Amino acid sequence: MAQVVFSRVFYWRWWLFGLLIILLSLWGYIKLKNPDVLPIRTVKIIGDYNFVSRQLLIKKIMPFVHGGFFSINISEIQGAALAFPGVKEVYVKRIWPQTIIINIQPEKILGRWADHYLLTDSGNLVMIKDQKIRDQYLPLFTAPLGDELKIVNFYQQSLPLLKQLPWQVKNVMLSDGLQWSIRFNNNTIVKLGQRDVQLRLQRLVEVFPQLFANSAKRVNYIDMRYTKGMTVKWQTQQA
Template structure:
């Protein structure tokens, strides 16, 4: 019985040790297969590129969000004149640059949308004052021509005048003066910076102030304090103040103003 088991074990061992035959693909066949795969990939890429080139021009959709009717029409007219390629190959940065080229545009976003095409969204500059008679200026001092000329006649806007390059400086000066003179209940209506760096300021109560470019801020601040204290009783009689002096100033009185009542 033991001999029979050993013989069976030997037979199984022989089967285990028996070499297995494997089929080897010839090298030339493997190379041919790789060439076919690469060729197929190249063909797919070429067909995809041709499909992109032959694709119809993408539609440009201008969003009217945050825009007035005039601003929307202005932006749409400019964007509709642009020649664009397909949905995937259109140069979004070029379209963004064209949109920001409009003077009244502050920020622009251009994106791809499967349903609407290329979407252009713009935010307009927010004017807070007039610059001369034909332009507006925003809080950052950016001067621009509005899309609608009717925006030039807005009530409550102060008027800034000077070199366009000096617009940020003029805007900053106006904001600072308004802060200093706010306790007096007056604000700037016109402010001019001359080529010789002389400031001419007219307030909404008719008071006019002229000051040079030497210690300008300190002189204007001191005047606001004087008007609030020592000159408070005669404030309505003051027509103009000239601060172009190192050790003082001159006052022009309005002789037609009624005298201040004595307490």
């Protein structure tokens, strides 16, 4: 009989102990979710994102930075940052005891598109109102609206060849008739046509050292729309 009583007492003690642990855990959870406990006092914004000013970033994000270290809503902060143009990813990290770090990663920009946009490597157009920011990016892409991915694919395929030329690409153009041409920083235009554009660009790279590298004349345009040859128009020398 004594053994039975002891077992019951032991059982009830463990049950009460477990209940106490649960209640303490619940109290601790409620306490930590209180926004007045360990309030966030320092916000750091990092990353290479520069499409808008840091002042504007902080102004738009700070209304969502409320609560304590454990209660702050990370998803709201990420959503506010992702609303900015050209933002690809946002990471928010808590640093004990009162700091959060917001890491903003931009989309990769290939160049400008028309008057008010930048073109990303995924074919997205990002509207940037600040002309000073837009002008930092080259080349300028000119193409019918809806052909963004054609521009992206062509430019990315052509880059290894274009990097072998001493001229810098200023403008990549795709006409309504799907004719490709490239304007360089010396205003020379290379006409590549509609077909076999990579083969034609490769041919230009191969003959460039012999025909253009040491020439004192300036080239107006190079027409590569031939099976094996090309046409070159030299600029007229001004007196």
